[in-house]
Amino acid sequence: MGNFLTGKVVAVTGAGRGIGRAVALAAAAEGARVVVNDHGVAVDGASPTSEVADAVVKEIESAGGEAVAVADDISAMAGGRRVVDTALAAYGRLDGAVCVAGILRERMLFNMTEDEWDPVLATHLKGTFTVFRAASAVMRARRSGTLIGFTSGNHQGSVSQANYSAAKGGVISLVRSAALGLHKYGVTANAVAPVARTRMSANVPVELDGIGEPEDVAALVVYLLSDRAREITGQVYTVAGPKIAVWAQPRELRAAYADGGWTPERIARFLPGSVGVDPMPMLEQVAEMERAAAKGERPNA
Numbered sequence: 001m002g003n004f005l006t007g008k009v010v011a012v013t014g015a016g017r018g019i020g021r022a023v024a025l026a027a028a029a030e031g032a033r034v035v036v037n038d039h040g041v042a043v044d045g046a047s048p049t050s051e052v053a054d055a056v057v058k059e060i061e062s063a064g065g066e067a068v069a070v071a072d073d074i075s076a077m078a079g080g081r082r083v084v085d086t087a088l089a090a091y092g093r094l095d096g097a098v099c100v101a102g103i104l105r106e107r108m109l110f111n112m113t114e115d116e117w118d119p120v121l122a123t124h125l126k127g128t129f130t131v132f133r134a135a136s137a138v139m140r141a142r143r144s145g146t147l148i149g150f151t152s153g154n155h156q157g158s159v160s161q162a163n164y165s166a167a168k169g170g171v172i173s174l175v176r177s178a179a180l181g182l183h184k185y186g187v188t189a190n191a192v193a194p195v196a197r198t199r200m201s202a203n204v205p206v207e208l209d210g211i212g213e214p215e216d217v218a219a220l221v222v223y224l225l226s227d228r229a230r231e232i233t234g235q236v237y238t239v240a241g242p243k244i245a246v247w248a249q250p251r252e253l254r255a256a257y258a259d260g261g262w263t264p265e266r267i268a269r270f271l272p273g274s275v276g277v278d279p280m281p282m283l284e285q286v287a288e289m290e291r292a293a294a295k296g297e298r299p300n301a
């Protein structure tokens with residue numbers, strides 16, 4: 001057992017399996033008391049069971065740690081609230097909230113139904129909001145705390161997961177908004193874009209470059225939750241096995257100015273040579289994947 005999180009109380013959503021479970025176990029091993037939230041659903045969000053969260057609490061307890069289970073659905077306001085209220089009722093404080101819960105409903109955009117869009121947005125984006133909303137009020141009052149959202153490299157765009165990609169892009173903007181709005185209260189907010197071997201990544205029809213284990217991701221999350229990372233806020237980190245990378249902040253790349261009002265014709269003459277475009281790296285990657293698939297190979301991503 002280490003002492004990175006001694007005395008802290010950390011709530012983790014989606015903590016029954018995969019990366020969330022590794023985060024919960026690692027946080028407990030570093031001295032945190034942990035709220036283990038998991039609705040216990042299938043990858044597509046169906047068939048909930050409370051056994052999944054209970055099993056991780058037992059694992060933590062048998063390793064000598066302290067934890068409490070919450071099986072609620074965090075896509076509902078009441079679920080997010082219950083995660084935070086449970087931390088306060090059981091341990092009297094909340095130092096970190098880590099929103100890992102996620103589902104997939106993969107479909108090409110032109111075939112996607114409302115039933116494939118809504119639950120994915122509700123789980124990832126609203127499910128981060130419900131917990132951040134309740135946790136940030138507690139942290140603001142205490143003038144300290146850490147919020148962590150889970151995004152994905154797929155926030156750049158995805159061929160067959162427009163719902164997931166849009167939700168993950170939303171998580172980044174939510175995290176940056178939390179970082180801005182809570183900075184003066186001593187509360188930090190960051191996002192993690194993991195690549196790790198879990199049941200969710202097993203569904204991806206490509207070889208994921210540099211895929212690591214959930215424990216690699218958990219180590220980064222423990223660090224971000226600790227006092228050693230108090231100065232870090234508004235960041236997006238990828239962790240993929242041995243690699244940790246920081247993503248750029250969005251900023252205007254190039255601007256040009258002209259006198260007088262714009263017309264479409266003026267813009268058509270002006271824009272290509274002055275402002276131009278920023279080529280989309282994912283387009284080339286998708287083209288490579290299509291070439292590999294045409295040769296019958298399992299493409300890299």
Ligand SMILES: NC(=O)c1ccc[n+]([C@@H]2O[C@H](COP(=O)([O-])OP(=O)(O)OC[C@H]3O[C@@H](n4cnc5c(N)ncnc54)[C@H](O)[C@@H]3O)[C@@H](O)[C@H]2O)c1
Pocket residue numbers: 013014015016017018019020037038039040041042043045052072073074075099100101102103123124127150151152153193194195196197198199200201
């Ligand atoms: N595994 C990867 O390589 C990878 C890559 C990019 C992003 N991510 C993200 O990391 C996170 C964890 O993914 P994972 O691979 O560990 O997935 P996983 O399927 O192994 O675990 C997700 C957990 O979330 C729980 N969950 C789902 N909906 C819930 C809800 N409404 N309320 C409470 N719990 C709920 C599930 O029951 C499950 O135990 C997700 O947000 C995912 O999008 C993972």
